[in-house]
Amino acid sequence: MRALDKISNLLNQVLLWMAGFFLVAMILMTGANIVIRIFWMPIRGTYELMGYFGAIVTAFALGYTQAGRGHIAVDILVLRFSQKTRRILNGINYFICMVFFAAVGWRIAIYATTLRETGEITETLRIIYYPFTYGVSLGCFVLSLVLLVDLLRLFLGDREGNG
């Protein structure tokens, strides 16, 4: 459990830094496009690259956001339940979301593989874009891992903490 927690934290930190890197790239690319457009002509492919970079920014922050409880939830009723009931309800919640995002990650990976095998390229720059699709798939898998750690912590955390 502790090892899994460490792996999950490390993955989230690495992906978060990469998300930050892509966010900075988005700002610089847009800024450069605005300036160069005034004096010469727009940078080709800015729009499509922005979309793909944006996908990585979001997907790579999925696990970090869940680990930091950053998603909006309605806990007004849940907080009124007993500790035990709350634990069971949270467990069901984590389990459903974990399975869902693992399935989504798997489906997106299949889609990315199809893009790779068919040699799909972007309209303007004519470059492959399946690596970004794999990136979104990875983000979903890491979110699923964070939810698995949350689930395990819910039922094993205390025991490990005492031991």
Add this chain to the structure above:
Amino acid sequence: MNLALVGILGIIVLLFVLFFLGMPVGFAMAVVGFSGFAYVVSFDAAVSMVGIDIWTTFSKYGLTVIPLFILMGYLAFNSGIAEKLYNTAYKWFGHWRGGLAIATIGADELFAAICGSNTATAATMGAIALPQMRKYNYDTRLSSGTVVTGGTLGTVMPPSVLLIIIGLQTEQSIIKLFLGGILPAVLLGILFILTIVVICRINPKFGPAGPRTNLREKIKSLTGVIEALAIFVLVIGGLYAGVFTPTEAGAAGVILTLIVTVPSRRLTWQGIINSMKDSLKISCMAFVLVTGALIFGRFLAVTRLPFIVADLAASLPVSPYLILTIILVIYLVGGCFVDALGFLVLTIPIFFPLGKALGFEAIWYSIIITMVTTMGAITPPVGINIYVVKALAPEIELGTIFKSASFFLLACIVCTIILIIFPQIVLVIPNMAR
């Protein structure tokens, strides 16, 4: 089973998952939408729909506006721009009765013009204004209420994250939504100030007058507004003139905020890192909400429920304004229990087609809904701004903050009524941009 009935059942299941499992709103909409779609169409189609929808939403150019505007707001939040704004407002209004509270609203209005989040606005201004008001013996009922409600200006005044999400979800022009929010935000600020004036007239001890400043000091302090105004004019002016797309405006706003604050060392390296981390978290949350709503919307669309409800409401022999009142009451009550953004995203698939069927102008309708949902941020039991202020001033009782915010709730309601009677207030600037 009747498809509309499946849709209604889907909504009931969604509410159950939200309230009893405490599942995040975006996840819950995606999971229930997926399950419903699988039931109505097929499992394979649902799996395929969800995978493709997540990829296409995440990689959509239009949505890249979200992280950029959020980052711009967080950079402003960590940079100390707000302190200068407050100082200027303080120099001009501080010597009036309730002047510090008025200065807080004035600074809120200006800060909201560069920061699109109500919690960030409340947190920033709370940290600056609450100690000042404490120093001049302001009653906590006035000081906390001012900070809590002033934060709501952040969601109406552009660039607003809430308006961006509405624009993306309903496929409206974000630029026009932004322009539509300007005058309502100004009106709301004026009504907040009037509320402070009335409170201090009834009970002068609530806001004793501060020290007087001379005209020279007042004029000198205006330099504090220049930075924020420059950023606002570049971003919103660029959008209005058609120079930028919303995404470009966000990036330009980030760059200008950095240019203004980094050389003067007000924004440190740590401040930039913190801004990036917070922005990534908040924009990821927003993306998940938008994607979840899209998936849930697909399920509702195959059940045809939104269209049936819209047609039914449009055919009722009652005034559309009566139905609007019912919708607004639902938003007001719902906003009390669910976070404003979450509740908006949750309800738009049903209430937006309904508003369209009733013949309401989309921009006006969006601003009205935003205004009402925002009230949820200052009402019990989940008023997010209340908890922000409580964290900043733990010595103030939660009940006191809720009570103090209720003084200003009337101003929000009056503002909404004025906007319903005079829709031109919302529409005049977007119409000029046409």
